[in-house]
Amino acid sequence: MASSSSPLVFSVKRCDPEFVRPTNPTPRELKQLSDIDDQEGLRFQIPVIMFYPNNPLMKGKDPVKVIREALGKALVYYYPFAGRLIEGDNRKLMVDCTGEGVLFIEADADTTLENLGDAIQPMCPCFEELLYDVPGSGGILGSPVVLIQVTRLRCGGFIFALRLNHTMSGIPGLVQFLNAISEMAQGLSVPSLLPIWQRELLNARNPPRITCIHHEYEEVTNTKGTLMAMDENNLVHRSFFFGPKEIRALRNRLPASLGASTTFEVLTACVWRCRTIAFAVDPDEVVRIICSISMRGKRGFELPPGYYGNAVVTPASITKAGMLCKNPLEYAVRLVKKAKAEMSQEYVKSVADLMVIKGRPSFMHPGNYMVADVTRDGSGEIDFGWGKPVYSGLARAISIISFCARFRNSKGEEGNVIPICLPPPVMERFEQEIKKMTKEEEPVRLITSKL
Numbered sequence: 001m002a003s004s005s006s007p008l009v010f011s012v013k014r015c016d017p018e019f020v021r022p023t024n025p026t027p028r029e030l031k032q033l034s035d036i037d038d039q040e041g042l043r044f045q046i047p048v049i050m051f052y053p054n055n056p057l058m059k060g061k062d063p064v065k066v067i068r069e070a071l072g073k074a075l076v077y078y079y080p081f082a083g084r085l086i087e088g089d090n091r092k093l094m095v096d097c098t099g100e101g102v103l104f105i106e107a108d109a110d111t112t113l114e115n116l117g118d119a120i121q122p123m124c125p126c127f128e129e130l131l132y133d134v135p136g137s138g139g140i141l142g143s144p145v146v147l148i149q150v151t152r153l154r155c156g157g158f159i160f161a162l163r164l165n166h167t168m169s170g171i172p173g174l175v176q177f178l179n180a181i182s183e184m185a186q187g188l189s190v191p192s193l194l195p196i197w198q199r200e201l202l203n204a205r206n207p208p209r210i211t212c213i214h215h216e217y218e219e220v221t222n223t224k225g226t227l228m229a230m231d232e233n234n235l236v237h238r239s240f241f242f243g244p245k246e247i248r249a250l251r252n253r254l255p256a257s258l259g260a261s262t263t264f265e266v267l268t269a270c271v272w273r274c275r276t277i278a279f280a281v282d283p284d285e286v287v288r289i290i291c292s293i294s295m296r297g298k299r300g301f302e303l304p305p306g307y308y309g310n311a312v313v314t315p316a317s318i319t320k321a322g323m324l325c326k327n328p329l330e331y332a333v334r335l336v337k338k339a340k341a342e343m344s345q346e347y348v349k350s351v352a353d354l355m356v357i358k359g360r361p362s363f364m365h366p367g368n369y370m371v372a373d374v375t376r377d378g379s380g381e382i383d384f385g386w387g388k389p390v391y392s393g394l395a396r397a398i399s400i401i402s403f404c405a406r407f408r409n410s411k412g413e414e415g416n417v418i419p420i421c422l423p424p425p426v427m428e429r430f431e432q433e434i435k436k437m438t439k440e441e442e443p444v445r446l447i448t449s450k451l
Contacts, residue, residue: 010110013109014149017132020148021100022101023072024076026079026097031097033093033199033309035202036312039362040360040364041364043166043167044140045163045164045165046163046394047394047396048162048164049392049393050382051113051159052157052159053155054386063150064106064158067181067185077190078177080145081102081168081177083097084141085140085142085165086141101144103134103137104147106150107151109151109152109154112154112157113390121391121407121417123239123396123421124395125237146163146165147163169310172378173310179193182382182385185385186383193306196305201302202309202311205352208352208356208357211346211353212347212351215315216363221286225282226279230399234424235422237397238419238420240419240420241415248440249439250270250438253328253437263416266329267371268371268404272324272332273437274437275369275420278422284320284321284322285320285367287319287324289339290316290339291336295312295343300344314370317335317336317339319335329437366400369400369402371401371402371404372403374405379393393405402418405418
């Protein structure tokens with residue numbers, strides 16, 4: 001069920017990094033991000049990877065050349081991606097649209113898609129080879145907003161890897177940009193969906209006022225000393241596949257009285273509960289589950305088609321660790337549902353106002369854990385001319401953030417994969433807890449308690 005992150009043995013030959021700039025002149029201006037975009041919790045890089053097989057119909061075509069040229073054309077419309085972020089008063093982020101360009105790397109690997117095998121999934125153990133961390137390129141301010149590496153494979157396929165400054169866009173906005181590149185690669189001169197900036201739509205009110213409870217941004221009081229701040233350099237990375245059998249086992253643990261639950265809710269509850277048990281958190285410590293909830297396409301949110309900024313909020317539910325760990329799965333599922341139910345127009349406005357009032361705080365606290373649903377992110381449809389990727393999406397999790405993606409395992413089973421990173425001894429306990437939870441057995445009853 002869990003897949004290891006042991007290193008693969010192959011070499012990658014890279015050309016020197018270069019900047020790809022818009023092919024036509026673009027406006028030189030300052031463009032403010034929204035008050036949802038520039039919060040502290042989004043000031044990190046999103047890693048994405050896509051694996052493309054060989055397509056005999058594209059014989060003689062070079063994916064590096066095709067994508068590089070299409071990127072330059074797409075940047076005429078998405079020119080803020082070619083700029084650099086700067087910070088103003090009250091830590092307000094703005095894009096200086098300098099046209100300096102996206103950082104691009106051409107590479108070749110002496111391997112094939114077939115040889116990569118189980119590496120074609122989140123937590124790809126060879127990711128550092130497939131997206132070189134160019135020195136000085138990974139900052140939030142003054143650094144390239146996007147880094148891309150296209151790596152040719154011996155089989156004729158290729159790998160497209162990317163790193164994005166999260167404050168500029170989330171996954172939906174990134175997919176919109178990549179779709180524009182793919183359309184340019186296949187001959188269009190104008191994207192079918194034109195980009196819209198309008199970040200002011202998600203700015204704070206005047207005057208700002210906090211009208212909702214936002215547990216995700218609360219300062220953590222680690223009274224027992226068991227809530228661990230994880231060292232990113234000392235973590236084990238694993239991906240956990242939940243196929244029909246595992247999901248059925250989890251659903252069998254839930255009583256009919258709970259009502260309908262989505263697969264995402266059930267898996268998030270399971271992983272959060274097992275993770276908390278594995279950390280051996282003191283029973284009296286408060287822990288939180290955070291759900292990343294999109295406002296796109298929801299009634300009451302006036303975001304126009306083409307808007308490519310961040311459009312999510314991250315409501316949380318809280319409980320004491322002891323209650324989460326001793327209660328059956330139903331208890332955790334109810335808490336996940338409760339967090340999702342916080343989403344509303346007023347909640348979004350309150351988050352934007354909180355950012356301005358409290359100096360753009362972070363939700364990246366020990367005791368917090370987030371799972372993002374990317375099962376319908378659209379990245380699997382991105383076609384640069386070689387067809388659809390065999391895997392496309394986020395490349396890995398980070399300390400307190402995991403995600404749930406659709407995945408077909410090596411046996412051909414369709415299911416969901418959730419990557420997670422934990423300290424080595426915690427990971428061992430986590431794997432054991434997951435095995436217990438996904439073992440089919442009789443349903444269990446909820447211990448009566450107050451959420």
